[in-house]
Amino acid sequence: MENMVPDAMCILRPDRDGVDQYVNAEQVGPRGVTVEVGRYDRVTQRVDKCHLGFSASGVALDPLALRYIWPSELDLMARLAGLRLLARWGGWSGEPFDSRSVRHVSVYGC
Incomplete structure (x- = not known):
């Protein structure tokens, strides 16, 4: 079985409502930009994130919902x-x- 190891720095970061949000610029270049946005919920161990691609041809969405373990x-x-x-x-x-x-x-x- 393959699985990710949760990133403790993201998951354990203090937050008022127990949900951590982030934005990460993954690729920036002359042909477009790829950004990842997401939310970690420590109570439910749930991650909802989306890779967003912006280019001259439009916007591409690649959502992912999972429970980390x-x-x-x-x-x-x-x-x-x-x-x-x-x-x-x-x-x-x-x-x-x-x-x-x-x-x-x-x-x-x-």
């Missing part, structure tokens, strides 16, 4: 389902999973 939470769910963690890497090339990893590939089995 910490690797330890995923491990607990697997244990409750009768599975155990067999291996975890920082990506599909088998790189180590460590504190700098932004994703993990976790292998579970009986």
